[in-house]
Amino acid sequence: MHNKTIAELAQGLADGEFSSVELTQHFLQRIDELDSQYNSFITVTHEQALAEAKAADEIRAAGNAGKLTGIPMAHKDIFCTNGVLTTCGSKMLSNFTAPYDATVISNFKKAGMVSLGKTNMDEFAMGSSNETSYYGPSKNPWDLNAVPGGSSGGSAAAVAARLAPAATGTDTGGSIRQPAAFCGITGLKPTYGRVSRWGMIAYASSLDQGGPMARTAEDCALLLNEMAGFDPKDSTSLKKAVPDYTADLSKPLNGLRIGLPKEYFGEGLSAEMGETIMAAVKEFEKLGATVQEISLPNTMLAIPAYYVIAPAEASSNLSRYDGVRFGHRCEEPVNLEDLYKRSRGEGFGKEVQRRILVGTYALSEGYYDAYYRKAQRIRRLIQQDFLNAFNEVDLIMGPTAPTPAFDLGSNTEDPVQMYMEDVYTLAVNLAGLPGISVPAGLINNRPVGLQILAGHFQEAQLLNAAHQFQSATSWHQLAPGAGQ
Amino acid sequence: MALERSDVEKVAHLARLQIEENDIPEYTRNLTSILDLVNQMQEVDTGDIEPLAHPLDATQRLRHDEVTESNQREHFQQNAPATEAGLFLVPKVIE
Numbered sequence: 001m002h003n004k005t006i007a008e009l010a011q012g013l014a015d016g017e018f019s020s021v022e023l024t025q026h027f028l029q030r031i032d033e034l035d036s037q038y039n040s041f042i043t044v045t046h047e048q049a050l051a052e053a054k055a056a057d058e059i060r061a062a063g064n065a066g067k068l069t070g071i072p073m074a075h076k077d078i079f080c081t082n083g084v085l086t087t088c089g090s091k092m093l094s095n096f097t098a099p100y101d102a103t104v105i106s107n108f109k110k111a112g113m114v115s116l117g118k119t120n121m122d123e124f125a126m127g128s129s130n131e132t133s134y135y136g137p138s139k140n141p142w143d144l145n146a147v148p149g150g151s152s153g154g155s156a157a158a159v160a161a162r163l164a165p166a167a168t169g170t171d172t173g174g175s176i177r178q179p180a181a182f183c184g185i186t187g188l189k190p191t192y193g194r195v196s197r198w199g200m201i202a203y204a205s206s207l208d209q210g211g212p213m214a215r216t217a218e219d220c221a222l223l224l225n226e227m228a229g230f231d232p233k234d235s236t237s238l239k240k241a242v243p244d245y246t247a248d249l250s251k252p253l254n255g256l257r258i259g260l261p262k263e264y265f266g267e268g269l270s271a272e273m274g275e276t277i278m279a280a281v282k283e284f285e286k287l288g289a290t291v292q293e294i295s296l297p298n299t300m301l302a303i304p305a306y307y308v309i310a311p312a313e314a315s316s317n318l319s320r321y322d323g324v325r326f327g328h329r330c331e332e333p334v335n336l337e338d339l340y341k342r343s344r345g346e347g348f349g350k351e352v353q354r355r356i357l358v359g360t361y362a363l364s365e366g367y368y369d370a371y372y373r374k375a376q377r378i379r380r381l382i383q384q385d386f387l388n389a390f391n392e393v394d395l396i397m398g399p400t401a402p403t404p405a406f407d408l409g410s411n412t413e414d415p416v417q418m419y420m421e422d423v424y425t426l427a428v429n430l431a432g433l434p435g436i437s438v439p440a441g442l443i444n445n446r447p448v449g450l451q452i453l454a455g456h457f458q459e460a461q462l463l464n465a466a467h468q469f470q471s472a473t474s475w476h477q478l479a480p481g482a483g484q
Numbered sequence: 485m486a487l488e489r490s491d492v493e494k495v496a497h498l499a500r501l502q503i504e505e506n507d508i509p510e511y512t513r514n515l516t517s518i519l520d521l522v523n524q525m526q527e528v529d530t531g532d533i534e535p536l537a538h539p540l541d542a543t544q545r546l547r548h549d550e551v552t553e554s555n556q557r558e559h560f561q562q563n564a565p566a567t568e569a570g571l572f573l574v575p576k577v578i579e
Contacts, residue, residue, distance in 0.1 A: 057573050095563075096563055097558050097562070097563060099556070099560050099562070099563065102543065106563075107565070141528060190542075191539075192538075192539045193538075193539075193540060193542065206537060206539070207539060232547070235544055235545055236538060236542065238540065238542060265577035298528075301524065301525060301526075301528065303521065303524075304521055304522040304523070304524045304525045305522075305525060307518060307521060307522050307523050308525070317500060319499075319500075322500075323562075323565065324564075324565070324572050324574055325563070325564055325572055326560075326563035326564060326565075327563075327565075329565035329566070333574075333575050334575065335575050335576075335577075336574055336575055336577055337500065338575070339574060339575055340500040341500050341501060341502035342502050344500060344501045344502065345497075345502030345503060345504075346502075347503055348501070350507070352504060352516070353507075353511070354511065354514055354515070356501060357492065357496060357499060357501070357511060357515055358500050358515060358518050358519075359494050360495050360498050360499040360520075361491075361495045361515070361519075364498060370526070371522065373535055374525050374526070374530060375522075375525060376535030376536050376537060377533040377534070377536075378525055378528060378530060378532050379535070379536040380534060380535065380536040381528070381530070381533060383536060385538065414517070415514055415517070415518065416517045416518060416521050419518075430536075430539075432538075432539020432540060433537060454500065456539075456540060
């Protein structure tokens with residue numbers, strides 16, 4: 001059962017091949033047996049999952065089942081889940097039981113989906129390796145010495161290890177796409193404003209976006225159908241009709257114009273990675289697409305602009321953790337300042353502290369124009385690069401990350417070195433564009449992700465291209481050894 | 485641009501963040517290298533380019549002035565470290 005896609009599981013439930021309770025029990029059992037190796041879950045909600053599964057079976061028996069009723073999934077521990085521990089991977093929230101459901105969570109509940117639990121992540125989504133989690137790093141199911149990527153590393157590892165058919169993720173600078181690439185699964189970051197951020201713990205509010213992580217593009221389309229939509233409770237959510245994302249999956253790719261940015265295939269990309277990506281691009285040519293070189297001249301400026309905007313917004317967002325209303329509080333504070341300082345000093349890990357310090361510096365008196373404003377101007381240049389490119393091509397393709405998954409502990413000394421890992425993904429968040437990572441090969445038995453980008457609100461086109469690629473190739477069907 | 489230890493201490497105070505004495509040298513090095521990285525931006529002339537705040541240039545939506553939230557004080561205060569009579573407790577502020 002655990003090797004089936006969501007589309008197949010939905011069919012199985014509809015045909016009465018198995019019940020949601022049986023399906024849910026199967027995944028809970030796999031988590032209990034296998035997750036000690038991967039550390040992909042922070043919380044497993046056994047009882048709640050079985051109660052939801054039973055309710056889903058009753059809805060089905062009454063003839064009221066929707067497409068995804070009774071399918072289990074996992075949620076990144078950044079989404080507030082009513083009555084369930086919601087830690088964001090931090091000691092600061094290690095005692096926080098969310099008092100309400102995020103909109104994304106209630107959307108999936110309305111669809112009748114079952115929540116298996118909450119997945120591990122980099123603390124407050126700040127990291128590219130899952131190593132900043134207060135709950136210890138999650139491991140890559142393809143190789144336990146490798147990172148699963150981050151920040152949605154637990155979600156990617158759980159899906160790759162077949163502990164859940166799908167999971168939610170969030171992507172501020174690549175946090176869905178890079179772990180999807182490292183773990184050999186499919187992960188979609190939607191257009192900024194497409195999926196509600198309400199109840200999704202904020203890191204950098206002008207960049208954060210939730211999205212689905214699953215094994216196939218078709219599954220991502222099914223999940224996005226439930227996730228996406230206008231939410232009056234999120235002031236940056238956009239009022240735009242949600243199409244059926246599965247409708248265009250089978251459209252042929254004849255005449256599709258693909259652009260390859262020369263900046264994505266230059267320095268810093270290994271020959272092996274370049275060849276693997278070009279082999280994937282060749283598949284699209286076989287499917288009828290045309291390929292041309294394009295240029296995104298401001299690519300390298302995305303890293304500095306991102307590492308001003310994200311920490312600045314983070315330092316502001318994380319000022320809410322004050323030890324007063326919820327979250328960690330230090331012992332015996334002598335005065336209010338001591339309460340704030342020690343609660344925050346004890347509650348936040350090092351990478352979070354670093355980013356708060358950088359952000360506070362960039363926003364402090366006399367520096368605002370030189371840093372935050374400047375970064376916002378560069379942000380427009382970066383977006384303009386993409387908009388110009390989309391006048392010439394329909395989709396942009398390249399590697400999701402410069403390398404396959406790196407070893408645990410290999411990148412933790414120098415934060416700047418880790419930041420460079422995100423060169424291909426950051427710009428997409430700055431521009432607010434949708435992007436998907438699909439499995440496209442293996443290097444030394446570690447998965448490689450192909451990143452596909454499209455214009456604003458063109459998720460259906462991305463999913464169509466990814467689905468056609470997956471109909472012609474089998475990289476997405478490979479499972480890590482331990483999961484078979 | 486090399487930061488001094490005192491710069492880091494000042495920023496940590498502004499952020500109301502207690503940092504460990506032993507961590508200050510490392511943070512000073514880290515912040516210096518992060519600022520070196522972000523200073524690459526200064527080489528670009530961005531003269532009259534409009535700053536981008538929302539990727540789709542959307543502006544804040546207004547809504548009707550209606551009561552939409554109910555009082556859930558007890559429910560929300562279950563997560564509070566210390567409360568009394570429906571109030572959040574903090575150390576004495578005024579002597």
